[in-house]
Every structure is written in C-alpha cells, then in structure tokens.
Amino acid sequence: MSYDLVIYNGLVVTAADILPKSVYIGVNNGIIETITTAKITGKKEIDAEGGYIMPGGVDSHVHIDQDNAPAGDNFESGSKSAIAGGTTTMIPFAIQPKKEYDLIKVVEEYHGRANKNGGSYCDYGFHLIISEPTQEMLEISFPEVVEKESITSVKVYTTYPRYKLSDEQLLQILLTNRKNNVTTMVHAENSDIIDFINKRLSEKKLTQPFYHTVSRPQIAEDEASYRAISLAKMIDVPMLLVHMSCESALDHVKKAQTDLFPIFAETCPQYLFLTGDNLKHDCCNHGNHDDKFQGAKYICSPPLRSTQKDLEGVWKHLINGTITVFSSDHAPSKYDHPLGKKKGLINGIPHFKDVPNGLPGIETRLPLLFCYGVETGRITPQKFVELTSTNPAKLYGLSESKGSIGVGMDADFTIWYPKNKINKFELKNEMLHHSIDYTPFEGMEFTNWPRYTILRGNVCFDRDNGGVIGGQIGSYLKRKASTLAGPMKPLNPIFE
Template identity: 35%
Template structure:
C-alpha cells in the first residue's frame, strides 16, 4: 500500500521542513515538497491512503531503548506483558523498544535470551530488540557475548547494585569490558554502589525508618557518583564503550561530562521521572503512597537542583538519550510487598506510554528545542544501539515508523484518561501536556488513529541490531 502524509512539518534531528512523506509498503519512499509532482505524477491522487497532517509535526516513531516487560523482580514480575507494554508504547508514539533479556547467576546466557524471545515472539505490537543482562561473568558468559553480537544482541548490561541478584564485582566488569572492546559491543551500566547501599538500608530499617521515603535516602547521590566514576575509569582502562543507564544525580552526569570532554566513549541516559519528579514530593507522599514512585536509581531532591541540571545536560549533549526504564508494578499485591519495609518494594515506574509527551512538554517550556526532542527520543537511541538508517529518522529507505503530533492538542495523563499500561495507578496522574499524539504508523501500518488502537499483537518484529553508530 502507498500512503502519503501531507501538509505537515517534517522534523528530524537535523532540522524541520515543510514536506510530504511518501510511504511505499513498510518503508519511506521519498520526502517531497508539498504538492510536488517531482516523481512524475500527482502523489495525493495516486496514493492509496492520504493522511492530512496540516498544522502538525511529522516525526520519526520514538525509540525507547530501556524497558523491562515481564521482568521478574522482588518476588513478583513487571505487570506489563510484551503485548500490553508495546500496545501502550504505540499509544504514546513509541514504535520501537529494546528490552532486557536476563541471565541470572548460574544460568547460561543463551538460555536467558531464549526465554525472552519466547516471551516476546508473536506478542509485540511494535518492533523490538534485546539487550542482554549478564548476571554472572565467567568464561562461558564471555564466549556468549561474542555469540550474541553475531545474533544482533550488541549491548550488555551490568549492575554495580543488587548484591546477590545481578551484582558484578569490579574484576567481572573489567573482563566484560575487555570482551566488549574486542567484539564492538556496548556496555550498559547500572551505576550505584550496591554493598554500601545495603549497609545504609540495614541502618534505616534498624531505626524503624521503613516508609518509601527512605528508599531514596538510602541510595544517596554520592553512591551514584562514585559508581559512575568507577565505571568510567574501568571503561577508560579497557577502551570499551560505556552507556550509563537512568542517571538521576547531577554529580553523576558531571562525571560523564568530564569523561566526554576527555574524548572517551562514555554516554548518559536519563528518564522522565528524573526530570519531573522528586524525593520530597513523590517518595515523601503521605503513608505508603510514595511506593508508586520507588525506582532505582531513586528520585532526587528538587531542593538540590538535580532536575534542572539534567535538563541542562540534555540541552548541552552531556546526556544523550531519554528512555523510560519502564518497569511497572501495581500498587496492590506488588508494591504492597514492601509495606513496613521499603527495601521490599519492587523497584520500577511505568512510563513507556508517556515519554514522547513528557519530553515534548520540555519543548513547550523552552527547556529543549523541537529538533532536540526528536534527537534524544528517536534518532540518537537508534544510532547508539545499531538501528540507524531504519529507525529514528524520516528518510528514504527508513522503516515507515511515523508519528503525526499535534502541537495544538492536549493530553491529560493518568489512569482512566490516556493510560493504557497494565497498572492500577499512574506515576503521572494529573500531568497535563500541551501536545497530542494523533496518528502512529509502524512500518507503514496505522496502529493509532482517531483515538483508537488499530494495531495487533504479532505485528512487531525482532530487530537484529548492528554495533553502535554513535562512537567517536
């Protein structure tokens, strides 16, 4: 089928222009001047489907490179399945996710990846890829890294937190980074000093400080900065590319900025929750309400200025990507596992549906430019993780993942309003956005239009990713 999106303003990371987008089947065939007959005929008359985007932006589909669908954690599992989670993503203008396959200590890496293929296959409404979590680094895991790179899984996540669960020691991190240096993979790092955090958690609980607020207090910014610095030094030593996930502290982003100023391949990701939410307002909510916003790294103090510094880092490219770390848990029967003990609250916030809207509000508020919005939510994630040319850009030959976004529209975020994630609450209840996702196409197929979901489970394809195209 041929589709023509006409009358809109096409926005890529490199600029904006009035243009019509011609789609042939699953790919973009051409960007042409409005009303052009440059291809030898009247496109509007010959296209099988015409989408009127007058007065609206036409942007690449969002690329969220940090999600956790169906992740087992803390005695339960993330509440979104690959079907519900990717459907919610489509509602919010995200057309590609990269989720995390999990290898736990004692398991084969390949078995962990196979389990995630089984979860996702035939269930995704949009395209998807995988990173691989390494729960143990030994000789078998190092060999598996080479094997997975050849299978299109080209990034590996390690944890400096969660001793006894995902934690890797410094020597294990060193070995994994050396292997990534040799095979071209990117190392992703959860940078918090886990053993020190565990000691602080035990001290708070011993004093009877059990409410959700102390989740944030027990994971202070010093332990994020220290771990970020340590990860950077190991990456410097080995020459491996390093991507620090969910950066929440201004001191940690300063460490990344300093490394980048030295020419290192070190990159930083933040998430909407660290741009908008805070320790005092959300984690400090009365009673157990703060459990809704328990995530790691934790929300930071607004009084200390972390949120403003992260917005600045996005403007100056000290942070390169905004993902969600989408890891949803219901309050009832899941977050409630931590009643009376904040350390038992499953860590995670649902946000895959709202990232594009929340970051567009940053455009409206003058915090980032329109092009930067596209860059950090679509183009750079695709380049960073081996999808450039097919995802994150509106250009001939790219996949026809397209969003028609109305700057004059309005989005009320919250459960029972625009909320489609499989959760009994929303971390974003009450947020109002000066913009609206009107139409979403995934590989040329309309999946969202007119306030209706037109997609289906199984439309999404697994993406074999190449190596990062964002390295210096």
C-alpha cells in the same frame, strides 16, 4: 505514481532539520520511498494539518515480562502502551539467570515471552543482562549469541545482590564487549554505601517508603559513575551510564566527553519531573490520603532526588548535550497487588527494601518531553528527535532503518497535533494502555499527545478514531554495532 501511504502538510523533523509543510512523504511496502515537494497521492493519505511529523520513538530502556516483576507488563500490554505513546521500537532485557551459562537459551526463552498473547504491537530487540559471568561463557557462549541474535548491547550492575558485579568482572565484560563490538550499559550506584545506610535505617526502624530516597544518596551514584568511567577508560571502550539522576554524576560524563572518551549518558522522565516528596505519605499527588503506603508507587533506583534544583541539574545536562538518550526505564509493578508494590507492606508494616523497584512510563515518555520541552521552548524539536529516536537508534545499531526520516528508512512516524489543536488536560491512569493500576504522572497537565503512531507504514494509533487500531505486528530487530562511538585506540597488548 501512487503510494501505499502519503503524509503531507506537516513540519518534518529530523535531528538536524525541520522541513517545510510543502513536503510530501511517500511510503511503499513499509519503507519511505520518496520525500518530495511535488504533490503525490496514496491509497491512504494523512494531512498533518501543520503539526510535527517525527520519526517513531525508540525507547531503548524497557523492562517487560521479567521474573522479578510478576505484577508488571507483558509484551502485549507494554507494547500497546508504547504505540499509544508514539514509540514504535523498544528494547527490553533478556536476563541471564544465575547458573545459566547458555546465553542462546536465555534469549530464546525471552523470544517465547515476546511471542505469547499474540506478540508485540511495536518492533523490539533485546539487551542482554549479564548477572554471572564466567570465563568460558564470555569466550564461547557470548560471541555465539552476539552472532546468532545480533544483540549488540549488554547491561551490567554495580548494585543489587542478584546482579552486582565486582570491578574485576566489569573489566572482563568491558574487554569482552570491546572484542565483540558490543555496547556496555551500566547501572552505577555504590552498593556498599547503600548497604551501609540500609543497615542503620533498619536498626532505627526507618522503613517507610520515603527512606528509600535516603538509602541511595547522590554520592552513591556519583562515586559509581566515576568508577565505571574509569574502568571504561582502562579498556578504552564505549560505555553508556543508564538512568542518570544527579548533576554531580553527569558532571563526570561531561568531563569524559570533553576529554574525547566515548562515554554516554541516559536519563528518564522521573528525573526531570518528580522529586522525593512523592514518597511521603501526605504528598498531595496521592489519590488516597488515608493510605500511608502510597509513596511506594514512586520507588525506583536511583531514587527520585530531593529538590527542584536537582531536577534542573539534569535538565541542564539534557539541554547542553551531555545526555545522549532519553528513555523511560519502564519497569512497572502494580501497586495494589501482593507481588507488586504492596509486597513491601508486611503485616501492615512498610519495608521499602521489599518493594519492587521501578515506575511505569513507556507511554508517557514522549508526551512529557514534548509538552514540557518542545512546547515550552526548553528544547528544540530537533533536539527532541535526537534524544528520543535518532541517538538511541545510533547507539544500539538500528540507525540504518530506525530513528530518522529518510528515503530507505522504515516508515515509522509519530505525528503530533498542531499547537493548541487539543485542549489541555490532566493525565489520569485510565487514559493509558499499560496493565498497571497507577501512573506516577497522574494529574500532570498535557498540551499535546501523539495523534498518529505509524509502524512500517501501518497506522497503529489514531487518537481521534479508535486509539490503538493496529494489530500485534511488531518484529524482532537484529542489530548492528553502535555508530555513535568513534574509532578506538589499538588494544593494549596485555589485554589481547
């Protein structure tokens, strides 16, 4: 029997196993049809030359074409960057504007954004951001959009004036999500602590980019994480705390997990590799030492933490299993753009509060963790797959088709070079495919990179032969409920 695509002579990695190089993978019609040790042939064949064959990356935290980031990536550039970094599935956000209570209309508007400029290079879904819940919306419009669009995840915030919800509102959303089998994602920082510090920094005219790190201390994340977990326990509902950046907050997650509550954690590359020193204008990582505002490139929330010890605290929880998913939180804005990072430079005076939050990272997410995790021996290849593909697919209802390599699954693959096949190189922004004019990981050394990215049997990225060669063939993914959370206790009758 002949196949559309055959991949062979590589180490096939899942979250549980590494299969030997004697294995052949046969693909027909975009689906994995066989995994066998018998030699098979295909119309197209890829010799992995002993490199790792992994499932395509699932980046479950991506901000694309958002109104609050007019100098950011759109679906065309963001998804192209994803494919070039080994990611075949991304889940960006559809944001409820204030005073808009028709959630189907909200999602339809984001479908329009996704289909502009030819569409997406990778498959995608949507999380829904709830910014202004009403009882009527949660009881009527919310179940309708869950049913129609198969959206099974909602993000809420405890900070930012535009998005911040009260504890009572959070409880109501948690209850609504439980009744509709929807996963809750929480950006957890204590807004009052941040506002209190910001007022004093402003009074003292301490508004340079570095003071962003001062304005959002670890205790703000620590307290809000504990509080969010407490609210989830009250309703007995699964919860993911997103982009966690400090060990003390992750300790709360670990304690909840030990007590068998379905609390999950996400972290991102910036919290493993970058520190607050990057926001100082004299940092050696900046290209132009005369530009004292360049630290604004590194403004994100939660902020970059202070020391290497802080980074190691996050690494510890990634290695010991507390952290469930490793996402990019790709939320970029160009630096040299009046609506980008330089929006915070007003008449030559820096104002960190006016700088758009977020960093580019969708293309560098997998290579960073692979080079500094797998190739250094800090994590196993199986752990890498679990964090970057399998767990995100399970958490967000995609595990029937995405996140692993198995018969009947979508034929999504990231194939890496064999160790030492490519020369080490220093990353430069011009190597990347996003529309952003910088990368926070400029100058970092890489020992590997995805050699091939394959989406549903289509080779979309061939690093040695043309780079991104696939078209904009990405499809919208309807999702099911999370398969990570275990059975819940009966709902408290007072919440019925």
